[in-house]
Amino acid sequence: MDVVSPELNSLLPDEIMDTEAVEDIPQSQPDGSAVQSVPSDDAPVPMETDTPVASEHLSLCSNAPSAEHTKALATVAALGIGSGSQLPASISSTLPSLLTFKPATAASMATTKTTDSLSGTSFSTGGLQRLTAPFTISAANHQIILNKVASSQATEAAKSAGISPQIIKQEGQKLLVTTIGKSGQPIVLQLPHTGGKPGLSQTFGENKSQAQQYKVVTIGGRSELKPIVGGAGNQLTTLQAQQLKTVQIATKTPVSSAAPIKFIITKTVNSKGLCPQTSVSPVIAGRVLTQAPSRTITLSEPHNSNLQSISGKKIAISPLKTPSKVTVVSVASPTSNASHKSLTLPVSVALGQQILTVQQSASPVKLTTSHPTTQNIKPMQSVTMGGVGGSQFKTIIPLASQPNVQQIQVPGSRFHYVRLVTATTASSSGHLSVPSTSSIQTAKPMVVSTGAVRMSVPIVPAQTIKQMVPKPLTSAPMMTTTQTQQRLIMPATPLPQIQPNFTNLPPGTVLTPAPGGGNVGYAVVPAQYVTQLQQTPFVTLASSSGFPASTGIQTQARLPINGLSPAETTSRPRKPCNCTKSQCLKLYCDCFANGEFCNNCNCNNCFNNLEHETERLKAIKTCLDRNPEAFKPKIGKGKEGESDRRHSKGCNCKRSGCLKNYCECYEAKAAKIMCSSICKCIGCKNFEESPERKTLMHLADAAEVRVLQQTAAKTKLSSQISDLLMRTTPVISSGGGRLPYTFVTKEVLEATCECLMEQAKKAEQAHQPQVEAERMILEEFGHCLMRIISSAGKAKADCASINC
């Protein structure tokens, strides 16, 4: 994985080509539906031709993950989708931080139009205009080169929409699209416009004058995908949730320096290539669509007049074992806004079957989403949003077989944001060619964020998730298009009861009518919960009676997904809580603190569920009132010269020496970061030069090494045993004779031991020295072996003669 410095990026043309990431990617197979297990040339698998096992080795060889396969796999994971010849338009999106729920977002739900050419892509920009931006897809190198948006067309489209045209600045956005996967699976990146006409929507957002710069990280396609959506041949693919992993690193969190400075030797760890002076992070955003080779990629690039400026920044990518090469290019932005000093840089990188999303996030980044209803666009998207400060390991959960959920990832947030999208009912291409004007009217956006708000923009498919259908509000929270029948969970108008919480809405993110919500019309639902709803067929959503299934929902929420559900397992195997007195509505409860419903927990009198959404909301509000940062990640980036990660508040340990899990800094979930100057701990030993810490780390490393070695040994042993069995069994069954070692039966062993013991006795009786005794025993052992081998050979010969 390479990191391209901002300096280099500044030299790159607008059409950035990432050749490195794709140089070793084979051409896509025409039939991408099947798993292309291409044996790697550089990794030949030895074949044993003398045994029938050979064929099996062949099979194994064919199944061995090649680099390309791995990349494709990872790509799929990253996209949460799959593509193939019959999977024309999978969608996954990593809409990082650009996806800011600005007021403009309210009008940014775009209908994306696709064509059937590799160039001339139709843009639906922020629902305000549809731009046709020329871009080319290089099938040879698996790259998509995006040209600047045709401003004239954009203007026209905007005018036709009755909206003031907004032209994307040339320098404001740079897009790099690279496929890791096969060339036949181009990627479409959608650059949402976070800007918008101020008067068109509510003004929740800020930083309107900021420009954004988009960088797109290579995302490949994969052929090993299961179709999910049958409409118009579009098929989503299931992703192996367990293999998804998103990592956010180098998050910068404002840290108070008011605490007394402790003279703790803390070694600065800044190996992530972050430029200290760089206070503005590039934002990578994009909706990635994988499509069939011959299909046109539709780029929906929401127009953003408020693009946040992003200065060049190196993207630090976790050095995970990555079989695939991924190049991350950061683009320096000439239009960077100096005032905007935060940086969010989420990158989804495909690593084998893992998705590594590297995010650098700092300050809140507005997010605008557009909602493409293109035929070729899969309704399921994984969205990564850069945003609120704080680093957090996040996982993009593939919503297996659920095409109508878009996942949004918000850097800095530990919560999953899920957008529910309508299952495309009218999936024919003709219907999907919705004029921009129409798209603006129909695909109405939702403004869900204010300031540092991180909020998903859930669109609920009417037919699929009845429970999620919001109660109609006066200001038309429900938007129905003739094509998709989208319904918005979030009302366009603020909900007095909960709207203030949006800015720090912790737990979950999908607002859904609360069954027991009383006057609170919406419930904050953990994204994984929604995912669970989606994934559980037994949740009958066909009912049109509103929310009869509240009990059912809760039942589902109680299902043992903790560590069992693929998505859940992938994202975060959380331990069940054991709360007894807090009702799981205080931050004592890890589930609550992490914005999750209790699920399969051992808690008593739990209110952290949908049935008690009113209380839950109230508790959330209380927590936020007490501490607006309550639900934000605690691990953020330290100040310059300090460690990349540190606890936002610092610990207060007194007796543990900060070397036990009591310490939030040291605690495992805090990745064992060191204490920093803001900690108030006493007797801290959790600093770089601490011998105790080193010892612990060494022990931990040693333990890890031992585990790895044991695992490897076991694997090897198992392999050898199975190999022996494979070798032996056929021989025996064939009657051709038994290999010598097969004659070492228990009886033979006992006899051998007796012989050795006898020899030892002889030596002892003869008063031979120990050395001589050992020699005699070994000699006898050699004789025993010879006899065994001889017997085996004789038996084999006899058997062979009999067979003859």
Added chain:
DNA sequence: GAGTTTGAAACT
């Protein structure tokens, strides 16, 4: 598994 220790969260 029960009891103890610990430190964050909550409370005053």
Added chain:
DNA sequence: CAGTTTCAAACTC
């Protein structure tokens, strides 16, 4: 903001 209490996780036996 500081001191105290509550709480649940971490830890020990």
